[in-house]
Amino acid sequence: MDNRATRSRPKPGSRTVHSQILKPWDMMNPKPSPAASRPPxxxxxxxxxxxxxxxxxxxxxxxxxxxxxxxxxxxxxxxxHPLLAPVAFIGIYALAMLFMLPTMPLNIGAGFLWGTAVGGAFSLLGSSLGATLAFSFARSAFGQPFARGFNLSLLSRLGANMEKTPWKVIAFVRLNPAVPSGVVNFLLGLTSMPLRTYVWGTILFSAPLCLVFSHLGQLTGGFMLSGDTGRLVRIVAICLGVALFLYAGRHMLSRRQGAVQQSANTNTKDTEQPR
Incomplete structure (x- = not known):
C-alpha cells in the first residue's frame, strides 16, 4: 500500500469549519438536499x-x-438626544443589513436628519457594521448551510478575481447599486476572502453611495420644510426612473449571461462526447 495515499487521506472528523471555508468555484455543484429548495x-x-x-x-x-x-x-x-439618536440609527441600520432588508430609506433619512456629511458617516458606520456581522456569521459554523441555499452564479463570475484581486470584487459589488448588498454580504462570507480586505474594502467603496443618498435626503428634507413639494415630486420621479432603469438593465444582463452560460454548457457537453 502506498504510504503517500494513506497520509493524504483525511481522517474522519479531523476537518474543522475554518478549513472548509468555501470558494465560489467549489460551490457550483452542491450535493442535492431537501433544504436546497428553500432559503437557509x-x-x-x-x-x-x-x-x-x-x-x-x-x-x-x-x-x-x-x-x-x-x-x-x-x-x-x-x-x-444627540448621542442616543445616532447610536439607535446605526444599530437599526446594521440589523437591516443583517436581515437583508432595504436600507436606502435609512440612508436618505440620515441625510434628512443630520445632513450629507454626518448622515453619510452614520450610514457608512451602520452599513459597514451590518456587512461585517453578516460576513462573520456566514463564515461561522452556522453559515455553512448557506452554500446550499443561495444562487452562486454571481460568485462564479467573480471567481477569477477572488484570489488575485479581492478588493476589485468588493469595489464592484459596493459601487453597483443594482447588486443586492444583503445577499452579497453572506455570499462573500462563504469564500476565502480575508476579513481585513473585506472590511476596509466595504468601508472605502460604500462611502460614495452613502454620501450620494444622504445628500438626496438632505435635499428632500429641505424641500419638505420649505414647502416646495413640486420640486420634490420631480426629484422623486427622477430617482424612480433611475431605479427602474437599473432594475431593467440588471434583468437584461442576467438573461444575457444565462443564455451565454447555457450555450457554453451545451458546447462543453458536445466536446466531451466520445468520438
Whole structure:
C-alpha cells in the first residue's frame, strides 16, 4: 500500500469549519438536499422579521400618538438626544443589513436628519457594521448551510478575481447599486476572502453611495420644510426612473449571461462526447 495515499487521506472528523471555508468555484455543484429548495434558516428569518415588524409598528404608533412622526417632531427628537439618536440609527441600520432588508430609506433619512456629511458617516458606520456581522456569521459554523441555499452564479463570475484581486470584487459589488448588498454580504462570507480586505474594502467603496443618498435626503428634507413639494415630486420621479432603469438593465444582463452560460454548457457537453 502506498504510504503517500494513506497520509493524504483525511481522517474522519479531523476537518474543522475554518478549513472548509468555501470558494465560489467549489460551490457550483452542491450535493442535492431537501433544504436546497428553500432559503437557509427561512423560518428563523421569518420569525425575526415578524418580531422586528411588531417592534417598529409599536414604536411608530407611540411616536404617532405623541405627534412626533412629522418632520419637525423627528428633528426635535434628534436634537434632544444627540448621542442616543445616532447610536439607535446605526444599530437599526446594521440589523437591516443583517436581515437583508432595504436600507436606502435609512440612508436618505440620515441625510434628512443630520445632513450629507454626518448622515453619510452614520450610514457608512451602520452599513459597514451590518456587512461585517453578516460576513462573520456566514463564515461561522452556522453559515455553512448557506452554500446550499443561495444562487452562486454571481460568485462564479467573480471567481477569477477572488484570489488575485479581492478588493476589485468588493469595489464592484459596493459601487453597483443594482447588486443586492444583503445577499452579497453572506455570499462573500462563504469564500476565502480575508476579513481585513473585506472590511476596509466595504468601508472605502460604500462611502460614495452613502454620501450620494444622504445628500438626496438632505435635499428632500429641505424641500419638505420649505414647502416646495413640486420640486420634490420631480426629484422623486427622477430617482424612480433611475431605479427602474437599473432594475431593467440588471434583468437584461442576467438573461444575457444565462443564455451565454447555457450555450457554453451545451458546447462543453458536445466536446466531451466520445468520438
Amino acid at each position: 434558516f427561512a423560518k428563523a428569518r421569518q420569525v425575526a422579521l415578524v418580531l422586528l415588524f411588531i417592534i417598529f409598528a409599536s414604536l411608530a404608533w407611540r411616536l404617532w400618538d405623541q405627534n412626533l412622526l412629522n418632520s419637525e417632531g423627528v428633528l426635535l427628537a434628534v436634537r434632544e
